[in-house]
Every structure is written in structure tokens, then in C-alpha cells.
Amino acid sequence: GESVGLHLPTLSVQEGDNSIINCAYSNSASDYFIWYKQESGKGPQFIIDIRSNMDKRQGQRVTVLLNKTVKHLSLQIAATQPGDSAVYFCAEVTGGGNKLTFGTGTQLKVEL
Amino acid sequence: EPEVTQTPSHQVTQMGQEVILRCVPISNHLYFYWYRQILGQKVEFLVSFYNNEISEKSEIFDDQFSVERPDGSNFTLKIRSTKLEDSAMYFCASSWALAYTGELFFGEGSRLTVL
Numbered sequence: 001g002e003s004v005g006l007h008l009p010t011l012s013v014q015e016g017d018n019s020i021i022n023c024a025y026s027n028s029a030s031d032y033f034i035w036y037k038q039e040s041g042k043g044p045q046f047i048i049d050i051r052s053n054m055d056k057r058q059g060q061r062v063t064v065l066l067n068k069t070v071k072h073l074s075l076q077i078a079a080t081q082p083g084d085s086a087v088y089f090c091a092e093v094t095g096g097g098n099k100l101t102f103g104t105g106t107q108l109k110v111e112l
Numbered sequence: 113e114p115e116v117t118q119t120p121s122h123q124v125t126q127m128g129q130e131v132i133l134r135c136v137p138i139s140n141h142l143y144f145y146w147y148r149q150i151l152g153q154k155v156e157f158l159v160s161f162y163n164n165e166i167s168e169k170s171e172i173f174d175d176q177f178s179v180e181r182p183d184g185s186n187f188t189l190k191i192r193s194t195k196l197e198d199s200a201m202y203f204c205a206s207s208w209a210l211a212y213t214g215e216l217f218f219g220e221g222s223r224l225t226v227l
Contacts, residue, residue: 043218097210
């Protein structure tokens with residue numbers, strides 16, 4: 001069946017350090033993945049996406065890595081800032097593009 | 113910057129009552145969605161809507177749920193007879209294309225509390 005899950009529920013990092021948030025997925029047919037950031041009391045906000053024909057994609061301070069062999073996705077945040085504190089979800093696009101299947105979420109806490 | 117707006121931000125209702133959650137998607141978007149998030153859990157897909165009909169729905173979206181686009185701007189989710197387990201944050205989202213090519217924009221959510 002389809003499932004997307006995260007390895008760690010909480011990640012604490014020092015301001016300025018790099019953060020790595022991991023995600024495992026089980027649907028080998030998935031071909032598009034998205035990372036979302038959810039701040040307290042708000043809706044999910046798009047961060048970065050990656051298609052299955054890529055293994056790396058970079059944005060501003062963020063990098064997503066995709067390892068299809070082990071069905072693993074990661075989000076790297078460089079020079080983590082207090083404003084990065086949030087819950088991060090990976091999501092898998094399914095249902096012909098009509099549906100996102102979200103993972104459980106990782107709480108990122110940035111310590112000053 | 114255009115945004116998805118949702119009302120009410122918080123609604124408290126008695127079990128068995130009907131609830132309507134309202135959303136105004138971004139104006140040039142064509143695809144509309146409802147997701148929900150039970151407190152502390154992951155975001156779950158409920159339904160997608162395109163061209164005035166449901167394109168996909170989840171197992172959660174049973175006969176107690178319905179969606180409607182009554183005019184050119186609003187998109188509503190109705191729960192006919194609420195249950196305690198319907199208590200959650202409900203997020204509306206919209207996009208101009210399918211998720212493969214069009215980013216989904218989420219609203220800030222409507223918190224539903226069923227007593």
C-alpha cells in the first residue's frame with residue numbers, strides 16, 4: 001500500500017548549523033515528491049519538490065535528495081535559522097496528480 | 113500575494129449538527145482540495161475537485177461529506193451530521209494545474225471542534 005513516513009519526530013539543531021530531515025516512502029511507483037513546512041497555526045507551505053528522474057535538487061538554502069534504491073528522501077537546510085522552526089512534512093503525489101499523501105511530520109526546533 | 117482564505121477560523125458544534133466550512137481559492141486556479149489534520153497527526157487528503165465535479169476522494173470522505181462550488185469564487189465543505197472524530201483542522205487548497213506541475217497553495221485552516 002501507499003505510505004510515507006518520517007524517521008524522527010523531533011530534531012533540535014543549533015542556529016547556524018545544517019539540518020537534515022529524513023523521509024521514507026513505500027510506493028516505488030511514486031514519481032514526484034514535495035517537502036512542506038507547517039508553522040504553528042498555519043497551513044502547509046511548499047518548500048521544494050523533486051521528480052523521480054532526479055536525485056538532487058537545490059533551492060535557496062534547501063536541498064532535497066532522492067534515493068530511489070532505498071526509497072528515501074531527505075531535506076537539507078543550510079545555516080538553520082530560528083524562522084525555520086516548524087513541522088516539516090514530505091508528501092508523495094499520487095492519484096494521477098490529484099492527491100498528496102503526507103508523511104507523519106518532523107518537528108524542527110532551532111536553538112539559539 | 114494571492115492566497116487561499118478560509119472561514120470560519122474556528123467552529124465549535126454539537127455532535128449531530130451540520131457544519132459548512134468555506135474557502136475562497138486563488139482566483140485563476142482550477143483545482144480545489146480539502147485536507148484535514150487531526151491534532152498532532154499528519155495531513156490527510158479528503159477530496160479533490162475539478163471542472164465542477166469530484167475527481168478523487170479518500171475513504172474518510174463518506175456520505176456525510178459533500179463539496180460544492182456554488183459560485184465562481186467559493187468552495188465549501190459540508191459535514192451533514194458531525195461526529196466527535198470529525199474534530200480536526202480542515203485545510204482548503206487550490207492549484208492552477210495538477211500537483212505534478214502546479215503548486216498547491218493551502219489556506220490557514222478552519223478548526224472544527226465537535227462536542
